[in-house]
Amino acid sequence: MNEVASAPELTSLQQRVAREIVALVRRDNRVAGDHLPEIQLAQHIGTSRSPIQVALRHLAQLGVLQQDTNRGFFLSVDAKDWDGSVASLLSTDDPLYLRIAEDRQSELLPDEVTEAELMRRYGVARSTLRKVLSRISEEGWIEQSMGHGWRFLSLIDSPDAYEESYLFRQSIEPGAILGPSFNFVPAELKQLRREQQRIVDGGFQTMTPIELFEANSHFHETIAQWGHNRFVLQSVRRINQLRRLVEYRQATKRGPRHTQAAEHLAILDAIERQDFMQAANLMRAHLNGARRGKLQDSSVFSQAA
Known part of the structure; x- marks a missing residue:
């Protein structure tokens, strides 16, 4: 695939939108000729059409989309061949991002910091720093305070925290399946099956850590x-935000990802059969197995990881 080196730099929001478009296309394993409607993308990502349009034009300049003046944007390259600078949109290899993440997990950064302090520590300009801080804020582990200050939020980054989070998930996620309001959406189940099958069929070896985490x-x-309980959904989403960085590290260990995806498929099969008791039991066993596996791998919680 040919790359276009002259593609303009994107703002933080536009980078996030482009990243989510790439993740969506690769997750669905779309093929050349598929249409990417701007309105549907805006609804899916939760933003206006303006950053969607900028991101689509950026991807077109990178050679993976083509624009039809009257009909919009279409894939010109199969998703499986979206590599190089396109796949790098999903990467976490920004040096400043990684340094802040490592320093925070190693407790070298306090709970509250100022931009001036971070600029001195890392030797970067304010504009560069703010782009990274904006990305970290979107991922849910920092928030802006008064003035130029920032406050780091708690993460699930210790064995005790992981133990507690998985025990909590074992109580709410199977319970949601057995709840009176549980009602799965066939089209969404089909999409989940396609995503997890891709991992089982080899994606566990080739997908980026971010893609594996997002699919999970x-x-x-x-x-x-599907459980239609706002408190369960909010809790699951929040836990996913809190465990993001440790999960990125663990995603480098590829074997367990194949096993987890296979277990996901078994849960989906039970849900589709409307055997919700079996689905709940499989979910509970799945979470318990994941809990044991992560706690046995204590290296991901160490400062040297």
Whole structure:
């Protein structure tokens, strides 16, 4: 695939939108010729059409989309071949991002920091720093305080925190499946099955850590949404935000991802059969197995990880 090096730099919002478009296209394994309607993308991502249009033009300049003046944007390259600078939109390899993440997990950064302090520590301009802080804010582990100050939020980044989070999830996620309001959406179930099958069929070896994490989060959040209990859904989403950084590290260990995706498929099969008791039991066993596996791998919680 040919890359276009002259593509303009995107704002933080436009980067996020482009990243989500790439993740969506790769997750659905779309093929050349598929249409990407701007309105549907805006609704899915939760933004206006303006950043959608900028992101689509950016992807067109990178050579993976083509624009039809009257009909919009279409894939010119199969999603499986979206590599190079396009796939890098999903990467977490921004050096400043990684340094802040490592320093925070190693407790080298306090709970509250100022932009001036961070600029001195990392030797970067304010504009560069703010782009990274905006991205971290979108991921849910920092928030802006008064003036130029920022406050780091709690993460699930210790064995005790992981133990507590999984025990909590074992109580609410299977319970949502057994709840009186649970009602799955066949089209969404089909999409989840396609995503998880892609991982089983080799994606666990080739997908980026972010893609693996997002596919996992999408699976659990969608099932929670089918339960039609806002508190369960909010809790699952919040836990996913809090465990993001540790999950990125664990996504480098590829074997467990294949097993987890296979277990996801078994849960979906039970839901489709409307055997909700079996689905809930499989979900509980799945979460318990994941809990044991993560707690046994204590290296991801160490400062040297």
